Amino acid sequence: MVNIKINDVEYQVPENITVLEACRYAGIRIPTLCYLKDINQIGACRICVVEVKGARSLVAACTHPINEGMEIYTNSPAVRKSRKMSLELILSTHEKKCLSCVRSQNCELQTLAAEFGCDETAYEGEREEYPLDTSTEYLIRDNNKCILCRRCVAACKNQHVGVIGANERGFKTHIATAFELGLKDVPCVACGQCIAVCPVGALREKDEIDNVLEAINNPEKHVVVATAPAVRVAIGEEFGYPVGTNTKGKMVTALKKLGFDKVFDVNFTADLTIMEEGTEFLERLSNGGTLPMITSCSPGWVKFCEHYYPELLPNLSSCKSPQQMFGAVIKTYYAEKNGIDPKDIYMVSVMPCTAKKFEKTRDDQAAAGVADIDAVLTTRELARMIKRAGIMYQTLSDEEFDNPLGVGTGAGVIFGATGGVMEAALRTVAEIVDKKELENLEFTAVRGVEGIKEASYTIGGNEVKVAVASGLSNAKILMDKIKNGECDYHFIEIMGCPGGCVNGGGQPIVPADIRNVIDIRAVRAASIYEEDKNLPIRKSHENPIIKEIYADYFEKPGSHKAHDALHTKYVKRDRY
Amino acid sequence: MSQKVTEKVPFNGTKEQEEKLLAVIAEHKGMNGALMPVLQKAQDIYGYLPFEVQKIIAEGLECSLEEVYGVVTFYSQFSLNPKGKYKIGVCLGTACYVKGSGKILEKIQENLNLAVGECTPDGKFSLEATRCIGACGLAPVFTINDDVYGRVTEDEIDGILAKYKE
Numbered sequence: 001m002v003n004i005k006i007n008d009v010e011y012q013v014p015e016n017i018t019v020l021e022a023c024r025y026a027g028i029r030i031p032t033l034c035y036l037k038d039i040n041q042i043g044a045c046r047i048c049v050v051e052v053k054g055a056r057s058l059v060a061a062c063t064h065p066i067n068e069g070m071e072i073y074t075n076s077p078a079v080r081k082s083r084k085m086s087l088e089l090i091l092s093t094h095e096k097k098c099l100s101c102v103r104s105q106n107c108e109l110q111t112l113a114a115e116f117g118c119d120e121t122a123y124e125g126e127r128e129e130y131p132l133d134t135s136t137e138y139l140i141r142d143n144n145k146c147i148l149c150r151r152c153v154a155a156c157k158n159q160h161v162g163v164i165g166a167n168e169r170g171f172k173t174h175i176a177t178a179f180e181l182g183l184k185d186v187p188c189v190a191c192g193q194c195i196a197v198c199p200v201g202a203l204r205e206k207d208e209i210d211n212v213l214e215a216i217n218n219p220e221k222h223v224v225v226a227t228a229p230a231v232r233v234a235i236g237e238e239f240g241y242p243v244g245t246n247t248k249g250k251m252v253t254a255l256k257k258l259g260f261d262k263v264f265d266v267n268f269t270a271d272l273t274i275m276e277e278g279t280e281f282l283e284r285l286s287n288g289g290t291l292p293m294i295t296s297c298s299p300g301w302v303k304f305c306e307h308y309y310p311e312l313l314p315n316l317s318s319c320k321s322p323q324q325m326f327g328a329v330i331k332t333y334y335a336e337k338n339g340i341d342p343k344d345i346y347m348v349s350v351m352p353c354t355a356k357k358f359e360k361t362r363d364d365q366a367a368a369g370v371a372d373i374d375a376v377l378t379t380r381e382l383a384r385m386i387k388r389a390g391i392m393y394q395t396l397s398d399e400e401f402d403n404p405l406g407v408g409t410g411a412g413v414i415f416g417a418t419g420g421v422m423e424a425a426l427r428t429v430a431e432i433v434d435k436k437e438l439e440n441l442e443f444t445a446v447r448g449v450e451g452i453k454e455a456s457y458t459i460g461g462n463e464v465k466v467a468v469a470s471g472l473s474n475a476k477i478l479m480d481k482i483k484n485g486e487c488d489y490h491f492i493e494i495m496g497c498p499g500g501c502v503n504g505g506g507q508p509i510v511p512a513d514i515r516n517v518i519d520i521r522a523v524r525a526a527s528i529y530e531e532d533k534n535l536p537i538r539k540s541h542e543n544p545i546i547k548e549i550y551a552d553y554f555e556k557p558g559s560h561k562a563h564d565a566l567h568t569k570y571v572k573r574d575r576y
Numbered sequence: 577m578s579q580k581v582t583e584k585v586p587f588n589g590t591k592e593q594e595e596k597l598l599a600v601i602a603e604h605k606g607m608n609g610a611l612m613p614v615l616q617k618a619q620d621i622y623g624y625l626p627f628e629v630q631k632i633i634a635e636g637l638e639c640s641l642e643e644v645y646g647v648v649t650f651y652s653q654f655s656l657n658p659k660g661k662y663k664i665g666v667c668l669g670t671a672c673y674v675k676g677s678g679k680i681l682e683k684i685q686e687n688l689n690l691a692v693g694e695c696t697p698d699g700k701f702s703l704e705a706t707r708c709i710g711a712c713g714l715a716p717v718f719t720i721n722d723d724v725y726g727r728v729t730e731d732e733i734d735g736i737l738a739k740y741k742e
Contacts, residue, residue, distance in 0.1 A: 169651075
């Protein structure tokens with residue numbers, strides 16, 4: 001411990017921490033803009049400056065280490081003046097289209113400018129006009145709103161993708177790709193982590209709300225919506241609920257009020273994925289197939305593998321993701337059963353993910369000859385739709401998903417957190433192989449936010465080694481091990497985003513002030529596991545509708561018919 | 577995807593140049609701050625740093641292409657464009673500027689349809705705006721390789737350039 005003074009009050013704080021962290025011990029919040037815990041710590045924006053006695057100038061609290069006897073002032077006239085001026089200088093070159101900005105009221109720059117009483121016209125800076133990058137199916141980059149904090153650059157590098165960075169220098173500095181290419185022409189994996197960390201409106205998803213509304217208003221269209229597991233524990237944040245609150249019932253009610261003809265649960269096809277993937281795994285295990293088998297639910301991960309590890313594509317499970325399986329089931333089984341022409345069905349999925357917008361445009365995702373999925377809304381887009389429709393979310397009663405494809409198990413819901421797919425698969429594979437009921441359903445070794453988790457289980461008398469990774473830097477570590485023959489796993493789960501889908505690039509954006517003190521990945525995941533615990537059925541193979549769909553339609557897991565509709569192929573993609 | 581990067585002057589690096597570059601990369605790989613010396617040597621080898629060269633460097637040093645490109649565009653000493661057979665330098669030092677070298681530069685750009693820092697597609701002319709070259713007495717002044725043109729007027733530009741176009 002070291003002794004320091006903050007604003008003339010003495011404190012004892014742990015060694016080796018920064019001024020910013022020390023101030024938190026003293027109950028003082030230092031405003032930040034470029035700093036984001038675990039992602040970006042570069043002291044660039046100068047908003048977090050404080051006065052340190054004896055220092056030549058103001059210091060950046062986010063990077064400055066404390067030492068014995070340090071005296072810090074966090075609210076002196078010099079500090080206030082400097083912070084305000086830094087903000088006004090940032091505003092001088094910022095495109096201040098706040099009225100129509102997607103991040104208005106959830107913009108860290110706007111919040112700070114109001115907090116410091118800034119005059120947004122204090123300085124008139126010379127501005128470069130930048131064209132928008134709209135080249136991809138999933139996101140829009142708008143450098144006119146960029147404040148050069150470099151959080152997106154850090155998040156992209158953190159994913160071991162690194163396709164965006166700072167180009168040129170001085171006033172011409174801007175965030176872009178190599179050779180100013182569109183994101184479509186660089187090996188971007190569509191994970192959307194850059195959006196999730198952007199403090200302003202410089203990055204956003206490509207909005208599909210208008211397409212969905214048009215379909216809802218078209219009487220010819222039968223419009224079906226299905227929501228992913230991770231959406232229910234995050235969407236409440238858009239309506240003032242604490243991080244991780246599960247508002248599933250209100251979300252379902254809101255979707256019905258929006259006019260969707262059917263509101264289903266992607267948990268159902270998470271269960272279906274387990275049946276198909278579990279069968280595929282057992283087949284590979286007994287017939288000498290390519291091992292380790294790696295999950296294919298996360299489209300950001302799949303695209304990463306296609307760009308960076310094409311030699312390991314045979315290791316990927318051939319299963320479509322739960323989203324694509326859902327679309328396939330709706331346009332084949334459901335269409336047939338209800339006598340609807342698949343062409344007249346408009347299938348919408350609500351996802352915590354931007355890469356899902358890319359995934360729906362992949363080849364070989366049209367089980368009924370029409371696209372499996374017609375539109376993908378992120379959690380944020382659904383929240384905007386609900387607000388726009390004047391639906392008072394907090395006052396809604398709880399409703400249930402429609403039958404029959406609204407039935408999902410605990411195994412399905414945990415797909416939303418890192419380790420969940422593995423745990424769900426183990427629950428089913430263990431029972432099918434050992435032909436007896438599991439005593440303990442909770443495979444806790446594969447839970448938690450650590451980047452890489454390993455475990456080993458005895459199934460059918462044989463040892464099965466598994467690994468779970470989330471975040472693509474961690475995926476890279478495992479892939480390098482496989483390539484170099486340094487591991488002997490049988491089954492690996494990989495999620496593109498750190499912490500899995502709960503922290504996906506399409507989830508509500510949590511400002512740095514909150515992210516710096518709570519781990520949103522862990523809090524949202526806890527809510528997911530709570531739902532699993534409280535569900536009557538917690539194993540995919542016990543889902544009654546799953547049994548029905550195989551009996552009525554797909555025959556058995558891994559059948560020819562199942563393969564046609566529910567499995568897919570991968571392609572090697574260039575980097576540049 | 578490489579066809580997405582359009583370079584005005586087609587890349588025509590040789591096998592020998594590539595071997596030299598790979599040797600430089602091998603020598604620096606794993607070192608901290610390897611990128612700068614590798615880029616400097618690569619520019620010595622090729623004269624400039626086009627897409628193809630940056631791609632070899634990114635793959636060799638196992639870093640992203642954007643990281644390489646970001647450094648190349650940060651330092652003005654690195655060039656994305658080759659130098660022409662005739663290197664034109666227009667002095668924008670104070671004396672020349674006051675004497676109207678800005679207009680001379682504009683006129684040359686117009687005549688050759690060429691932006692500062694770039695090279696004509698036939699590889700003949702490249703254009704730089706330079707700082708003071710120490711010939712203030714001749715202001716406004718510009719150079720083509722070792723030929724110095726002093727006290728020039730806008731009207732003379734077309735005639736001077738015509739000599740080199742033959």
